[in-house]
Amino acid sequence: MPHPTRQRILITGASSGLGEGMARRFAAMGRDLALVARRAELLDALEKDLLAGHPGIRVTTAALDVDDPEAVARVVPALADELGGLDRVVVNAGIGKGASIGTGKAWANRATLLTNVLGSHAQCEAAMELFRAQGAGHLVLISSVASIRGMRGTRTAYGASKAALNALAEGMRSDVYGSQIRISTILPGYIETDINVGRRGPFTVGLDKGVQALTEVIxxxxxxxxxxxxxxxxxxxxxxxxxxxxxxxxT
Incomplete structure (x- = not known):
């Protein structure tokens, strides 16, 4: 059964990296976009660029720190109202700080777990509330191949945070099984983004190729x-x- 066109798409962490890349790809496909990130000035520049290149689409933006659950709960439905609803939400915002546990960098590991787990959870709550009310929607969680096994060094907290997303996604999928709400967990490998500095392996691909593959899978x-x-x-x-x-x- 073919999937419906997801015309109205919200992407978090849209000011750079995979988020910005997805925004550009979906804009080229004629989709309407709600884009959020912490850096409002980058979002404003991206919005102008997308509208100039694709004048037929709608783009709305908002500054948002996903570590603030009250802000997420307020901003996501407000953006949905601006677009007349949301057909897809891409939970992409995340960070990749970290160090081996017990080496004096607890703050970095905690920050990664906070944003990648609790920040993602806040986004899922807001998206699923909308989708339940609509009776349909596509929730996409950007995980990582690093989630499959425990990772050493700088990737310990990061991999653990993404493993939590895998479990969160499967639990939600079980909850709405048989409905018109679809939930996808996407596991990128090494793609050339800022978050992967110091984590790139022999199979690393460029950002453009990675984003193309990412949007095709989504x-x-x-x-x-x-x-x-x-x-x-x-x-x-x-x-x-x-x-x-x-x-x-x-690894």
Missing amino acids: EREPVRGYVPEWPWRAVAGLLRVLPLPVVRRL
Whole structure:
């Protein structure tokens, strides 16, 4: 059964990286966009750029810190009202700070867990409330291949935060199973973004290629998608079964 066109799309963390890239790709596809991020000046510049390049679409923006759950609960429905509803919400805002546990960087690990877990949870609450009221919608959680196994060093808290998103998504999916609400968990590998500085491996792809693969996967609305599909679906399968001494050398 073909998926409906998701015309009105909200993207968090839209001022740079994957969020900005998705906004540009979806704008080129003629979609209407609600874009949020902490850096309002970057959002304003992006809005002007998108409207100049694609005058037929609607774009609305708002400054938002997803660490503030009350602000998320207020801003998301307000943007939905501006667009007359939302068909898809992409939970993308996140950070990648971190260090090995117990090495004096607890603040960085806590910040990553706060934003990536509780910030994402706040976005899910707001999106699912809208989708339940509408009876339909597509919720997309941007996870990571780093969520499949426990990661060492700078990726410990980051991987744990993304593993929490996988479980959150599956729980929500079970909750609304059989409805017209779709929930996708997307696991990118290494894509050249600021969040992946110091975390890039041999299969790293450029931002443009990564964003193209990402939007194509999102459009298919899978339960779980890998970006790019090759090699990350195969790598994910291996990570699940390899012994820890091998995993730590690979990652």
